[in-house]
Amino acid sequence: ETGVTQTPRHLVMGMTNKKSLKCEQHLGHNAMYWYKQSAKKPLELMFVYSLEERVENNSVPSRFSPECPNSSHLFLHLHTLQPEDSALYLCASSQERGNPQETQYFGPGTRLLVL
Amino acid sequence: GESVGLHLPTLSVQEGDNSIINCAYSNSASDYFIWYKQESGKGPQFIIDIRSNMDKRQGQRVTVLLNKTVKHLSLQIAATQPGDSAVYFCAEVSISYNTDKLIFGTGTRLQVFP
Numbered sequence: 001e002t003g004v005t006q007t008p009r010h011l012v013m014g015m016t017n018k019k020s021l022k023c024e025q026h027l028g029h030n031a032m033y034w035y036k037q038s039a040k041k042p043l044e045l046m047f048v049y050s051l052e053e054r055v056e057n058n059s060v061p062s063r064f065s066p067e068c069p070n071s072s073h074l075f076l077h078l079h080t081l082q083p084e085d086s087a088l089y090l091c092a093s094s095q096e097r098g099n100p101q102e103t104q105y106f107g108p109g110t111r112l113l114v115l
Numbered sequence: 116g117e118s119v120g121l122h123l124p125t126l127s128v129q130e131g132d133n134s135i136i137n138c139a140y141s142n143s144a145s146d147y148f149i150w151y152k153q154e155s156g157k158g159p160q161f162i163i164d165i166r167s168n169m170d171k172r173q174g175q176r177v178t179v180l181l182n183k184t185v186k187h188l189s190l191q192i193a194a195t196q197p198g199d200s201a202v203y204f205c206a207e208v209s210i211s212y213n214t215d216k217l218i219f220g221t222g223t224r225l226q227v228f229p
Contacts, residue, residue, distance in 0.1 A: 002158065002160070004158070040221060041221060042204070042218070042219040042220055042221050042222075043159070043204075043206075043217075043219040045216055045217070056216070090158050090159070091158075092158070100147055100208040100210055100217060101147065101164070101210065103161045104161070104217075105161075106158030106159045106160070107158050108156065108157050108158050109157075109158050
């Protein structure tokens with residue numbers, strides 16, 4: 001256990017559905033991240049939050065909407081997704097952002113399938 | 116452009132043998148490198164890191180070697196065990212850029228057979 005949990009672990013949704021992914025970290029960290037992991041592709045950073053403030057948005061389509069209500073919780077709201085959005089979505093946290101030597105702790109991910 | 120890649124997508128080794136996983140990077144400004152292990156159904160897990168002012172760093176059964184001349188990074192696992200079976204990938208970043216935007220490689224799958 002890394003101290004980062006994600007729910008649900010698996011999700012199947014249609015292109016017209018609205019769903020949310022949840023991440024919770026029990027490490028007292030101040031930074032949280034959303035990554036997308038597609039087959040045979042490198043991990044792609046999507047969003048970075050520091051102390052509940054979004055500090056980075058890597059040209060992610062608006063059909064992905066993050067929310068960070070507090071430093072322990074991070075959500076990724078999904079709507080009108082496309083089949084190519086099917087991937088493993090990973091959440092991570094670190095003590096502080098901006099310092100790459102701060103180890104990022106990853107959750108187990110949510111396996112998303114868009115039909 | 117900046118890229119991090121791996122020479123072999125799959126590596127099969129016999130239990131007890133040593134494993135060597137390679138990674139090439141192209142950004143000369145990268146000065147910090149990390150190896151991650153990702154087991155099936157789990158998120159990536161930090162294994163070991165190295166800064167560019169070092170050529171070698173050792174952990175428990177793992178050693179990372181950095182060759183800045185040819186922009187090459189390797190992870191050596193001694194006495195490979197079945198529990199080492201996973202996807203391994205490297206990541207690079209430039210500390211001087213004050214960013215936590217790691218650039219990840221695609222990964223090498225390590226299979227350990229008895």
